[in-house]
Amino acid sequence: MILISPACRDALQRWLEGQRALAGAAENTLTAYHGDVVDFLAFMTVHKGQSQGLGALERITVADMRAWMARARSDKISSRSLARKLSAVKSFYRWLAAREGFEPTAVLSTRAPKFERKLPRPLSEDAAQAVIDTVQLQARHPWVAARDVAVVTLLWGCGLRISEALGLTAADVPLPATLRITGKGGKERIIPVLPVARDAVGTYLDLCPHPMRAADPLFRGVRGGRLSPRIIQSTMAEARMQLGLPATATPHALRHSFATHLLAAGGDLRAIQELLGHASLSTTQTYTAVDTARLMEIYDRTHPKA
Known part of the structure; x- marks a missing residue:
């Protein structure tokens, strides 16, 4: 930050505050934005050999962008x-130009580098079920086993992010037919809860030794505190090793599996977008590529070339 002028630092802070308040950006997103823009502004200071105040930022050229x-x-x-x-x-x-009244063409016309988007790596239905069965056998205490099964079932059966599942509180139980989930950027969505997920959570609640007041986290660690995502990640890692699954078989892969299995069953892409809480349909459309890739793998196996 020492390479950035006070005016730029203040402008960046106001922009970030706007992203938080108006766009509902998540804290992790804001942290990434801050680091990216600071890196850019610091480079321009060194590149130009002088502190880059707001006036200097207006004079950024295409050559400057290429240098960065x-x-x-x-x-x-x-x-x-x-x-x-x-x-x-x-x-x-864009925000700065609108505020200061200058033309940002040199920056906005800069083309992003091309890159190959990574396709989600979902588990097959059999593999996802095998993970749940294996998780159930790993814990030393029956209530911990029931807890891990409940979490994994919510990830696969409801398409929740691990942070969303672990963010549930005792006030959310018994689980209703639909859950109102607040996801990234404060975006709300309504998720149908399958009976198998409600039953898994109910079994966990019957066995959990910790008191459940409304404001308490639903899923608890052994000592009674909020369950850490690392515990579920570790549990999944053990299960995939036992089952011989790839390293991509993570808790988030279960969310991918939820989407892919819905699509394979004829689910509507727009509906899946709403269930996942994706801001853009293009994000959800990556699952159509996954489905096509899987079909091609099956085709290649069953129809060998002559």
Whole structure:
């Protein structure tokens, strides 16, 4: 931050506050935005050899942008990460240009590097069920086993993020037919709760030794505190090792599995978008590529080339 002028620092802070208040950006997103824009502003200070006040930012050229991206590539920053950084810088510049009344074309016209989007790696239905069965056998205490089964079942059966599942409180039980979940960026969505998920949570509640007051976290650690995501990640890691599943078989892969299995069963893409809480349909559309890739794998196995 020492390389950034006070005016730029203040402008960046106001932009971030706007992203929080108006766009509902999550704290992790704001942290990433802050780091990306600070990196850009600090580079421009060194590149230009002088403190970059707001007036200097108006004079950023296409050549300056190319120099910044070249530096990033020399630092071995991936194309995906550089595209994310550029997106943050452009968003900041749009806001700044509207506020200060200058033309941001040099920044906004900069093309993001191309990169191959990674497809989600879901588990098959059999593998997902095997994970639940294996998780049930791993814990030393019956209530811990029931807890882990309940969490994993919610991830797969409801498409929850691990943070969303572990964010449930005792006030949410007994689980209703639908859950109102607040996801990334404060976006709310309504999730149908399958009977198997309600039953799994009910079994856990029957065995859990810790008191359940309305404000208490639903899922508890052994000592009674809020369950850490690392515990579930570790539990999944043990299960996949026992089952011989790839390293991509993580808790988040169960959310991918939820979406992919719905799509394979004929689910509507828009409906799946709503269930997952994706802001953009393009994010949900990656699952159609997964489904197509799987079909091609089956085709290649069953129809060998002559």
